Ligand SMILES: NC(=O)C1=CN([C@@H]2O[C@H](COP(=O)(O)OP(=O)(O)OC[C@H]3O[C@@H](n4cnc5c(N)ncnc54)[C@H](O)[C@@H]3O)[C@@H](O)[C@H]2O)[C@@H](O)CC1
Ligand SMILES: Nc1ncnc2c1ncn2[C@@H]1O[C@H](COP(=O)(O)OP(=O)(O)O)[C@@H](O)[C@H]1O
């Protein structure tokens with residue numbers, strides 16, 4: 411059971427191609443199914459800790475994996491029963507059911523067991539499961555002590571995070587061979603419990619992967635405040651938001667943070683480590699500025715537009731967030747040649763790029779290509795994409811992030827990473843990782859100010 415940080419994420423088409431490529435020489439579909447079945451059995455035996463196990467098997471290869479796993483669990487002397495939604499249909503499932511060879515209960519009459527293993531449908535799901543299957547899943551899941559899904563919970567589509575019908579909540583999902591988009595995309599991701607990968611010897615390559623920490627810049631003996639990274643935050647009508655961004659940039663590790671606000675607006679808030687200057691048209695004429703953040707608390711008036719225009723033509727690496735995402739036009743983004751990162755939440759994304767009609771991964775990739783920017787499409791399933799098609803899917807950090815100002819903190823954290831010299835995609839990933847870790851560490855009912863402060867602690 412492998413933790414999924416930093417692993418490739420494969421769509422249905424990519425997974426199919428990877429499986430085909432793996433089937434050479436002695437390796438057949440049956441080999442892969444045997445590997446999957448025995449890896450599932452090993453994981454289930456460990457998690458069940460001696461409790462009785464009920465495996466629900468479907469008619470296809472997901473069911474085949476279930477039969478092989480049940481046979482292996484039985485050989486280990488564990489108490490295991492099998493129930494089926496249908497007779498086995500695929501060649502793999504027929505062979506696997508024969509290997510099980512034991513009793514098969516009817517789904518609607520199966521008695522619950524403390525450990526419930528769902529091997530009804532996996533990546534082959536093409537429509538909503540029947541009511542009979544949905545009801546049986548709900549009944550058996552409800553009565554179980556531990557719920558384990560094989561590959562994907564039955565009822566979850568593979569690529570778009572959609573639940574086709576009623577899907578119970580699982581405690582553990584065992585992804586076979588590769589992580590798939592629905593393991594991370596909402597609402598499906600919330601139903602999975604812990605997602606763990608089982609290796610079945612299929613080589614996986616993809617331009618998408620899951621979030622991990624590997625790019626946090628560290629100072630060394632030669633570092634000074636400017637080499638650590640100078641971030642300029644352009645403020646507007648609501649300076650509380652931009653103050654949060656400035657604080658977060660410092661706490662994430664920037665060496666120097668400049669808060670640029672209209673005369674009389676800036677200068678009151680802590681901490682003193684933020685350098686406050688009045689915003690002027692030439693405020694960005696400072697070569698040492700490594701990243702400019704514009705948008706948090708900017709407002710949408712004429713001043714805000716002028717500041718955005720100046721930031722776009724200033725040519726410094728840029729993070730465009732909040733109000734600036736409502737003011738910017740996709741056409742004018744191209745004018746800005748330096749690296750840029752857009753950080754829209756769902757509403758801002760729709761405003762700029764239109765409604766997501768397919769799935770969040772594809773839509774974010776398209777947006778990155780269209781804008782020439784790295785796009786951090788925020789939410790409980792944040793997706794980061796670069797114009798070249800690389801993408802990073804992020805597991806849910808904490809639902810307590812749904813409070814005002816946490817996005818301002820994220821913009822500051824990403825600003826610090828960009829100013830430290832990371833490439834835009836790496837800067838976005840590092841900022842999102844830090845932000846998520848800080849949220850997890852804080853637990854419940856934190857506020858955005860706590861989140862900014864906690865960034866220092868999670869740098870550790
Ligand atoms: N292809 C391979 O090489 C491997 C596949 N493996 C397993 O195979 C699974 C995919 O197997 P399948 O492609 O057979 O698909 P599934 O076992 O997920 O689904 C079985 C079949 O049921 C039918 N079906 C789809 N939705 C339905 C619905 N709502 N109601 C009734 N019938 C429905 C479809 O014809 C589908 O092919 C993976 O999730 C994984 O568990 C593993 O054994 C490892 C190797
Ligand atoms: N339910 C949730 N679960 C996990 N993360 C969330 C959730 N809701 C919001 N977030 C995260 O919290 C932050 C909110 O950003 P945003 O919507 O811009 O807020 P604000 O503009 O108030 O700062 C983003 O990083 C987003 O990914």
Ligand SMILES: [K+]
Pocket residue numbers: 472528529530531532559560561562563564
């Ligand atoms: K399943």
